Amino acid sequence: MPQKEILQFSVSRLEILDAEGNLDADLDPRLPDEKLLALYRGMKVGRAADARMLNLQRQGRIGTFAPCTGQEAVSCAAALAMSENDWFVGAFRELGGRLMRNEPFWQYLVYHNGFEEGNAGHESGRTLPFSVIVAAQTLHAAGVAYAMKYKNEKAAVVVFFGDGATSEGDFHEALNFASVYKLPVVFVCQNNGWAISIPREKQTNSRSLAQKALAYDIPTVQIDGNDALAVYREVRRAIERGYEGQGPSFIEAETYRLLMHTTADDPRKYRTDDEVECAWKNCPLVRFKRYLEDRGIWNDEREAALDESIKQEIDEQVRIFESRRDFKNDALFDNVYSTRHAIIEEQRAMFHENLTLERHNG
Amino acid sequence: MPQKEILQFSVSRLEILDAEGNLDADLDPRLPDEKLLALYRGMKVGRAADARMLNLQRQGRIGTFAPCTGQEAVSCAAALAMSENDWFVGAFRELGGRLMRNEPFWQYLVYHNGFEEGNAGHESGRTLPFSVIVAAQTLHAAGVAYAMKYKNEKAAVVVFFGDGATSEGDFHEALNFASVYKLPVVFVCQNNGWAISIPREKQTNSRSLAQKALAYDIPTVQIDGNDALAVYREVRRAIERGYEGQGPSFIEAETYRLLMHTTADDPRKYRTDDEVECAWKNCPLVRFKRYLEDRGIWNDEREAALDESIKQEIDEQVRIFESRRDFKNDALFDNVYSTRHAIIEEQRAMFHENLTLERHNG
Amino acid sequence: MAKLNMVQALTLAMDQEMERDPAVVLLGEDIGPDEGVFRVTAGLWQKYGDERVIDTPLAESAIVGTSIGMAFAGLRPVGEIQFSGFSMLMVAQLEAYASRTRSRTFGRWTAPIVIRMPYGGGVRAMEHHSESREATFAHFPGVKVVIPSSPRNARALLAAAIRDDDPVVFMEPKRSYRAFKEEVPDEPELIPIGRAQVVQEGADLTVISWGAMMRPTLEAVEMVQLERGASIEVIDLLTLAPLDHTTFVESVKKTGRCVVVQEAPRNLGIASEVIALLNEGAFFHLEAPIRRVTNYDVITPYFGRELMYIPSVGRIKRGIEETLDT
Amino acid sequence: MAKLNMVQALTLAMDQEMERDPAVVLLGEDIGPDEGVFRVTAGLWQKYGDERVIDTPLAESAIVGTSIGMAFAGLRPVGEIQFSGFSMLMVAQLEAYASRTRSRTFGRWTAPIVIRMPYGGGVRAMEHHSESREATFAHFPGVKVVIPSSPRNARALLAAAIRDDDPVVFMEPKRSYRAFKEEVPDEPELIPIGRAQVVQEGADLTVISWGAMMRPTLEAVEMVQLERGASIEVIDLLTLAPLDHTTFVESVKKTGRCVVVQEAPRNLGIASEVIALLNEGAFFHLEAPIRRVTNYDVITPYFGRELMYIPSVGRIKRGIEETLDT
Ligand SMILES: Cc1ncc(C[n+]2csc(CCOP(=O)(O)OP(=O)(O)O)c2C)c(N)n1
Ligand SMILES: Cc1ncc(C[n+]2csc(CCOP(=O)(O)OP(=O)(O)O)c2C)c(N)n1
Numbered sequence A, B: 001m002p003q004k005e006i007l008q009f010s011v012s013r014l015e016i017l018d019a020e021g022n023l024d025a026d027l028d029p030r031l032p033d034e035k036l037l038a039l040y041r042g043m044k045v046g047r048a049a050d051a052r053m054l055n056l057q058r059q060g061r062i063g064t065f066a067p068c069t070g071q072e073a074v075s076c077a078a079a080l081a082m083s084e085n086d087w088f089v090g091a092f093r094e095l096g097g098r099l100m101r102n103e104p105f106w107q108y109l110v111y112h113n114g115f116e117e118g119n120a121g122h123e124s125g126r127t128l129p130f131s132v133i134v135a136a137q138t139l140h141a142a143g144v145a146y147a148m149k150y151k152n153e154k155a156a157v158v159v160f161f162g163d164g165a166t167s168e169g170d171f172h173e174a175l176n177f178a179s180v181y182k183l184p185v186v187f188v189c190q191n192n193g194w195a196i197s198i199p200r201e202k203q204t205n206s207r208s209l210a211q212k213a214l215a216y217d218i219p220t221v222q223i224d225g226n227d228a229l230a231v232y233r234e235v236r237r238a239i240e241r242g243y244e245g246q247g248p249s250f251i252e253a254e255t256y257r258l259l260m261h262t263t264a265d266d267p268r269k270y271r272t273d274d275e276v277e278c279a280w281k282n283c284p285l286v287r288f289k290r291y292l293e294d295r296g297i298w299n300d301e302r303e304a305a306l307d308e309s310i311k312q313e314i315d316e317q318v319r320i321f322e323s324r325r326d327f328k329n330d331a332l333f334d335n336v337y338s339t340r341h342a343i344i345e346e347q348r349a350m351f352h353e354n355l356t357l358e359r360h361n362g
Numbered sequence C, D: 001m002a003k004l005n006m007v008q009a010l011t012l013a014m015d016q017e018m019e020r021d022p023a024v025v026l027l028g029e030d031i032g033p034d035e036g037v038f039r040v041t042a043g044l045w046q047k048y049g050d051e052r053v054i055d056t057p058l059a060e061s062a063i064v065g066t067s068i069g070m071a072f073a074g075l076r077p078v079g080e081i082q083f084s085g086f087s088m089l090m091v092a093q094l095e096a097y098a099s100r101t102r103s104r105t106f107g108r109w110t111a112p113i114v115i116r117m118p119y120g121g122g123v124r125a126m127e128h129h130s131e132s133r134e135a136t137f138a139h140f141p142g143v144k145v146v147i148p149s150s151p152r153n154a155r156a157l158l159a160a161a162i163r164d165d166d167p168v169v170f171m172e173p174k175r176s177y178r179a180f181k182e183e184v185p186d187e188p189e190l191i192p193i194g195r196a197q198v199v200q201e202g203a204d205l206t207v208i209s210w211g212a213m214m215r216p217t218l219e220a221v222e223m224v225q226l227e228r229g230a231s232i233e234v235i236d237l238l239t240l241a242p243l244d245h246t247t248f249v250e251s252v253k254k255t256g257r258c259v260v261v262q263e264a265p266r267n268l269g270i271a272s273e274v275i276a277l278l279n280e281g282a283f284f285h286l287e288a289p290i291r292r293v294t295n296y297d298v299i300t301p302y303f304g305r306e307l308m309y310i311p312s313v314g315r316i317k318r319g320i321e322e323t324l325d326t
């Protein structure tokens, strides 16, 4: 009864639409035209919004932010695959998907201009706000999913995180928790090749990130994350698995961060221009556009019209953002607790006194 | 290019000496007699020491402790497989192995009688003290291994932890860290079926714990942890892999906690007597004794002599323990920092004053 | 009305809150069939089942992190950390999310979770099982920290914590778990979080304490009163964050003298903040330095020596006497 | 002797310590080719290579936990936490192992590690990038906490921290990283850990601060001195744990008045402990309440409002004036 193999595992990789625009017709999810167009628009909006933010940041009109350019297919196709009842739990690099979930861009800008008001009040439903502590949100996703299961709601949770996030303890605890209770969580790893300056190969010694899920017996797949059709298909399947009580799924979406980590970062310090140039050839938008053209539902004219409409939309949002500058100075005191407490209110009074004196003196 | 399998993994299981004493001669590590006898003695000492502690605890002569009965093969055979230069990094359930590493039992008792002196001063070399925070020590093991590699020492680190520990974030971070730097760490998971009241099946939804290592591309194996020969063989192989710069290894040793979690625990609340009775049939000592007998190097007479010698040894250690009760009251102030600080010394003075007054008044 | 010890009173609170509100769920290590290592969840798994009394994997960050997610989605999770010594593993989730989600989203998202944990020494426990870390949690803006001192206030405070819309770290003095019984009304009772209790009024000196230190404190106070006829006001803080400074500032304005009794080490404990607030609010009424009777700034001693380090009745008594004499 | 900013001074300290002692290794996220997100490790990876300047996976508990292991085995690891906002993920390793290994093993094992981290606000950083959590670390017995305020003392304190046989949390005021330059001697220089520095002597009032608050504090002090001819003593704590209370108690005994300036929220900050110690050591010399000029007990504001909340020169000045006038 010596040594014997008791368990086998494998990781497979899925690509539907490659960088050259070749399509695997069998796997094509055959989305209706209006969905395809919505997806393309979403990705284009994400790209354009990113570019605008870069401008605003350089002009000092907003603060540091993490651009998403190159990764639009992941969050946008996932957002398309989700219903309103599903939960979108992001980190900080899902601009396209967030906007598709109806988060107003002007609020996104308010937030990135340093005001918590950017997280407040908009009715984007089940989209959780930014999460900066890497991997922490994976646990929130598991908790939300527990609540959905507990309440017997037909709803799944799609949570996004990077390749770097897979090294954190919270990531591990979240996958285990989701697996133990068979929770409807779709773990979407945006493997963009880098965690700031750490390349994927130094982040972990594993041959894939998809295989991380084997530790928990969670169904897993690696996909080309710049292939919006593959993202859509796998996220959708995973959501349905969640609805059916089959538990969590894991998706490694291989993509690339085409720009800097954040606007405070200088990627030249750790990667070559060549690598980046090469990566631009895999741009998720280019191949998707070709796919639409091949289907005969797209042409240069429509492209121009779309660009114009997006520009107007973004202009409008920036205009709203610029007009929202009347923020209460003492807002931080408002929500320390759900009810007022003497110690906070005394400090609020001190705060006002100080501000008044400051104005008076300065 | 549709969907294709890109990576295959498997987990195998190894047994050499089964519960009935059947031996897989091909896999038998063929240890020389004196090593076999040392190993048997080590396991017996562990068992007897455990029993004595249970007595002492019931008499109130020591405090709460975590018995190891049933799991002796894991830490003892691992200790045998290690050289003095290798590091033994335990949790709290490796009594047998610790004693084989020359940790004096009387010190172990001092510790369990509530005095930090039990961790102090003994020259057990590269054996780290007790670690209570579950899984935390796996990171220390990785750090020690980094130092060994950095210093070019021929030394590996064997770290022990339970099935429950595999759920903690630190466990995950340690495996990843060890894998990234190809560190000479042997991760030994003592899967004893329970984490206090949580059965292995509820701790994780995975079919094995061995497969946890697949996430990091760390070589892994599941073994019968009550099979001392299997433990020896795999730990030894893993240590050598470490020496050769091949990085970490993972071993899931399936065993069983025959007694309570700690003396403060009542296992009847969560598991049946039947289950426990069944598990006694797998006792690692019984089969090993039979193996020795089959090899013609053991008999009842020797067993009786061994029992007597162990009893004397333990009696002697308990005697030393009982004689070491002259602990400094203010010892806690001695090692807050490496050098004296006014604030601590002032408090030491207050402490003495208080003790004096207390004695005076009470 | 039944006579309950603190463990029973806590169980009662959870039971009644679970009956009242199906959104209340419990999660933690060994809280199901094992009923918690101190049996605080006794009978609840049997009554409410796996889905509401959730035995979790061994992962403290997960207990709090998933609680936060559950709360986002409308549940009222009550997480148990088996001993406060393991609570450091979850402070990141507490500090970065539970404490500030309300503020950073203007109330769009909130994290009404309770994190229960036994704390403190005196029960001859293993290493890392006897810490008093309330100040660590209390230092994070947005977190409420509550510590009961008796069966009755434990029940009423835990019920209030579960109904509270903010994250509450609820620390249970394990030394008091079974130390004594008290009449606890059958009907749900609430004590507002954020208020200290004047346990007894007095004119000459104010003693402030909380949790497991209340019992030796009251004993010491009684001795001093008997021996010297002094009139001593005693305050049980009950909530450590946000502090009810009004109550103790008013008290010390009246008495002019104050002793703070704390089980935790001295440096940066709750007593430090109490003194700072008294310095600000009652300075001109102080007739003597405020005295701290606390543990020392050493690691929490293993049980062989712990009782020499935790404030004793004698030390507290001397602290009061010396302050009266200054 | 060269004029360096704080970043350059810190780099110099690490470079010289690495040259001196091959046991010194650095580890952290992005400290290699990227040279740290603030470039504090500039040139060190190029000079010392992968083995001594270790780019780690994204895992803070691992950075500290493996540092502890390295220290057990004779290395002198200097870990970097990218921003103090992420440091909560490693407090379990700090509290349960780094801080107490020496005590719990009577020195048989020790954890001489340094954990560097930038802290504090004022640089318009993202959320969770501007906290001041020194009190969290300082509350753990056995941990030393050091915060420099200038290039020269940053270099000398970091060198001392690396040579120190105890775990040191070394917090770098990122607002001061490039704010100004100072002459820094070429030769290694050490400042003993555990000692505060009297920056200037004075007779009427003592101002105590540390880190990034030293600059606005000194500015405010100068204004008050000019405007009112007051004589003000200024103390830079430098070490937050263990506190050098002798220095500030003696000072306040002399001046009778004190203001503590702190960037962190008020509740349970270092200022609270300073006040508690002054209450104990200088009570009968105090002529006015000790004043705290601090942030408020709210979450660390996102950058849009942060400068309204962090103590400003004006607030510090008023704090001093009002205390002089009481
Ligand atoms: C716990 C924690 N540690 C460190 C950081 C600093 N940091 C922000 S993003 C980042 C890299 C994240 O890499 P990855 O997960 O791959 O996401 P990506 O940025 O590539 O989208 C780091 C180190 C953080 N935000 N949180
Ligand atoms: C971080 C942490 N959480 C909880 C505990 C309490 N505790 C001690 S042992 C234990 C179970 C450990 O199970 P396992 O890892 O399987 O080891 P075993 O006790 O079975 O040897 C628990 C929950 C702890 N010591 N540390």
Ligand SMILES: [Mg+2]
Pocket: A162, A163, A164, A190, A191, A192, A193, A194, A195, A196
């Ligand atoms: Mg990445």
Ligand SMILES: [Mg+2]
Pocket: B162, B163, B164, B190, B191, B192, B193, B194, B195, B196
């Ligand atoms: Mg176990």
